[in-house]
Amino acid sequence: MATLTLKQLKKQYPNGYKALHGIDLDFGEGELIVIVGPSGCGKSTLLRTLAGLEDISEGDLEINGKRVNDLEPAERDIAMVFQNYALYPHMSVFDNMAYGLRNRRTPKDEIQQRVSEAAELLGLTELLDRRPKQLSGGQRQRVAMGRAIVRKPQVFLFDEPLSNLDAKLRVQMRLEIRRLQKRLKVTSVYVTHDQTEAMTLADRLVVMNEGHVEQFGTPMALYDKPASKFVAGFIGSPAMNFLDATLEDASEGSGQDATLALPCGARLALRPETTVIDTVINNTLTLGIRPEHLDVLETDSPLPKGAAELNVQVELVEPLGADTLAYCRLAGQTEPLVVRLDGEHVVAEDQQLRLAITPARAHLFGADGRRLTTCS
Amino acid sequence: MRYNRPGLDIASHLLLIVGCALFFLPVWIAFSASTHEMGDLYSNVAPVWIGEAGLDNYRHLLEDPVSSLGADVMTLLFNSMIMALGIALGKIIISVLAAYAIVFFEFRFRKLCFWLIFITLMLPVEVRILPTFKVVADLNMLDSYAGLILPLIASATATFLLRQFYMTIPAELVEAARIDGAGPWRFLKDILLPLSKTNIAALFVIMFIYGWNQYLWPLLITTDADYLTIVVSLKRMLTTGDGLVPWQDVTATTLLAMGPPVLVILFMQRYFIKGLVDSEK
Ligand SMILES: Nc1ncnc2c1ncn2[C@@H]1O[C@H](COP(=O)(O)OP(=O)(O)O)[C@@H](O)[C@H]1O
Ligand SMILES: [Mg+2]
Numbered sequence: 001m002a003t004l005t006l007k008q009l010k011k012q013y014p015n016g017y018k019a020l021h022g023i024d025l026d027f028g029e030g031e032l033i034v035i036v037g038p039s040g041c042g043k044s045t046l047l048r049t050l051a052g053l054e055d056i057s058e059g060d061l062e063i064n065g066k067r068v069n070d071l072e073p074a075e076r077d078i079a080m081v082f083q084n085y086a087l088y089p090h091m092s093v094f095d096n097m098a099y100g101l102r103n104r105r106t107p108k109d110e111i112q113q114r115v116s117e118a119a120e121l122l123g124l125t126e127l128l129d130r131r132p133k134q135l136s137g138g139q140r141q142r143v144a145m146g147r148a149i150v151r152k153p154q155v156f157l158f159d160e161p162l163s164n165l166d167a168k169l170r171v172q173m174r175l176e177i178r179r180l181q182k183r184l185k186v187t188s189v190y191v192t193h194d195q196t197e198a199m200t201l202a203d204r205l206v207v208m209n210e211g212h213v214e215q216f217g218t219p220m221a222l223y224d225k226p227a228s229k230f231v232a233g234f235i236g237s238p239a240m241n242f243l244d245a246t247l248e249d250a251s252e253g254s255g256q257d258a259t260l261a262l263p264c265g266a267r268l269a270l271r272p273e274t275t276v277i278d279t280v281i282n283n284t285l286t287l288g289i290r291p292e293h294l295d296v297l298e299t300d301s302p303l304p305k306g307a308a309e310l311n312v313q314v315e316l317v318e319p320l321g322a323d324t325l326a327y328c329r330l331a332g333q334t335e336p337l338v339v340r341l342d343g344e345h346v347v348a349e350d351q352q353l354r355l356a357i358t359p360a361r362a363h364l365f366g367a368d369g370r371r372l373t374t375c376s
Numbered sequence: 377m378r379y380n381r382p383g384l385d386i387a388s389h390l391l392l393i394v395g396c397a398l399f400f401l402p403v404w405i406a407f408s409a410s411t412h413e414m415g416d417l418y419s420n421v422a423p424v425w426i427g428e429a430g431l432d433n434y435r436h437l438l439e440d441p442v443s444s445l446g447a448d449v450m451t452l453l454f455n456s457m458i459m460a461l462g463i464a465l466g467k468i469i470i471s472v473l474a475a476y477a478i479v480f481f482e483f484r485f486r487k488l489c490f491w492l493i494f495i496t497l498m499l500p501v502e503v504r505i506l507p508t509f510k511v512v513a514d515l516n517m518l519d520s521y522a523g524l525i526l527p528l529i530a531s532a533t534a535t536f537l538l539r540q541f542y543m544t545i546p547a548e549l550v551e552a553a554r555i556d557g558a559g560p561w562r563f564l565k566d567i568l569l570p571l572s573k574t575n576i577a578a579l580f581v582i583m584f585i586y587g588w589n590q591y592l593w594p595l596l597i598t599t600d601a602d603y604l605t606i607v608v609s610l611k612r613m614l615t616t617g618d619g620l621v622p623w624q625d626v627t628a629t630t631l632l633a634m635g636p637p638v639l640v641i642l643f644m645q646r647y648f649i650k651g652l653v654d655s656e657k
Binding site for chain 1: 546548549551552553554555556557558562566569570618
């Protein structure tokens with residue numbers, strides 16, 4: 001178990017490309033941290049600097065409070081699971097797992113014991129004599145994990161370990177990794193570009209974008225209060241809807257209240273925090289609302305208090321079983337508005353829907369993409 | 377490929393039989409000639425069947441010094457073996473290390489090193505033979521095994537081929553080994569060499585035959601009969617001055633000279649045929 005601290009960590013590749021621009025993070029003992037972000041945002045780079053496979057250009061990396069910038073990967077007491085498994089093709093499963101221990105001059109009987117323990121844990125006992133070539137993708141994945149586990153390292157690092165597996169196996173291995181991690185209680189950093197994987201695995205989640213940390217927190221905190229439009233669009237599936245909006249000063253009527261005007265004509269009463277209100281009045285903002293937070297109103301039912309009404313036309317329906325997704329057209333909006341309905345709710349294409357937005361569910365982002373705090 | 381056409385099958389077998397015959401016939405003629413007395417060969421048409429002498433010519437050659445050479449064929453075989461093994465092993469050791477350095481290590485002038493090695497591919501031994509002779513002579517290595525082996529021990533071809541193979545090894549494998557605590561030597565020994573063993577076996581065969589068949593270089597630097605190699609002496613046995621060429625001895629020696637390369641191929645083929653069929657990557 002270990003804590004991991006990153007202080008203003010920067011990485012510039014020899015070709016001059018700046019992949020990380022000052023990362024500050026602090027991971028606690030036994031936490032499962034997931035780093036998520038679009039492809040090319042620097043996730044692998046960050047993980048590889050943690051592993052010591054890439055050197056750190058600036059800043060500090062500490063494991064258990066000890067600076068490890070200059071230590072070789074093998075001296076950092078970490079283990080890594082690679083996307084393509086990187087098993088030694090000419091060695092048996094047993095030797096693959098034992099190799100790291102042998103290099104550390106672990107006594108023979110201890111190697112034997114640790115490998116069979118790990119094999120037991122991962123259901124590999126029957127396969128110890130096989131070569132990687134004779135294993136299925138899922139089994140190779142387990143061997144790669146076994147190789148990490150037998151070393152009993154301070155930190156596990158995973159770089160998109162499940163992306164070569166088929167969808168079903170991916171879900172199964174995801175659960176297994178979570179179960180193993182909780183059982184072994186080893187601090188783990190897990191990289192993925194898949195937000196579902198990220199949400200389901202993480203104790204805490206780091207969302208990265210273009211070499212920056214956009215937000216760091218628990219999955220639910222990121223879901224409930226995304227710090228930026230980027231995080232809002234990345235976390236949650238289907239993605240959050242974004243609507244252009246203008247904030248109008250509504251001071252004539254109700255003191256500090258302001259009204260959000262949407263291009264379709266709908267208006268929503270909101271109160272951004274007083275400190276930001278002046279700068280954003282009459283500026284273009286973005287209103288974010290998740291597909292699952294748009295409520296469908298029956299034709300004659302009244303609008304809930306404080307809510308705004310949107311009249312949309314259904315363009316496309318995607319029944320997923322438990323839910324149905326409706327892609328709707330909203331006046332003044334090019335992107336379709338996605339609404340998540342429960343599976344029993346029958347909608348037809350071209351049907352008109354009345355939707356309600358409640359201020360509590362609305363997220364507001366400034367022109368720079370940062371979240372505006374509202375107190376509604 | 378497999379087509380279900382009987383006509384094609386017969387045709388391809390015929391072609392193969394013709395091919396085999398073309399290769400085998402000269403060997404057979406050499407063998408039958410080697411089993412005749414010298415007189416038979418000069419008084420009759422070329423023999424097609426085994427002669428009276430049987431294997432006697434071989435026994436003489438292997439046991440007694442050949443008059444035109446001053447050494448028996450056993451010594452010649454031994455010398456050739458030392459030279460060919462030395463060249464093949466030396467080339468492999470040097471190429472493995474050179475390719476390892478070029479592919480896996482970052483250092484200044486890495487590209488330059490590679491190109492320097494690569495352009496020597498275009499220089500045959502003969503081009504640099506005079507300066508090489510001078511160097512070897514200055515080092516007092518004329519008439520020695522070292523003199524036979526050392527100048528031929530570097531191989532751009534082998535370095536290049538191994539480099540191509542090493543470059544197909546995924547970077548993650550290298551990194552996994554690094555995290556597993558394998559230093560550079562261990563990585564070479566535990567991972568790289570086992571993975572490239574089929575390539576090395578194939579290279580060994582090629583390089584062994586290359587070394588075995590060396591002619592010009594051993595001819596230049598050996599005068600002492602103790603260091604004579606078999607390929608060089610074949611030529612020498614043909615130049616007898618006034619006398620008749622002892623064809624039965626020449627053909628017997630030729631067949632003996634073919635033996636070791638054939639054995640090496642037979643012994644090594646299980647490695648490299650396996651390597652061609654299922655690459656262990
Ligand atoms: N060795 C390298 N040299 C130069 N640029 C690199 C190198 N490795 C990665 N990059 C660049 O750094 C950025 C981040 O890469 P990476 O960390 O692999 O992204 P991710 O894993 O999030 O997809 C990319 O734009 C990539 O092109
Ligand atoms: Mg990556």
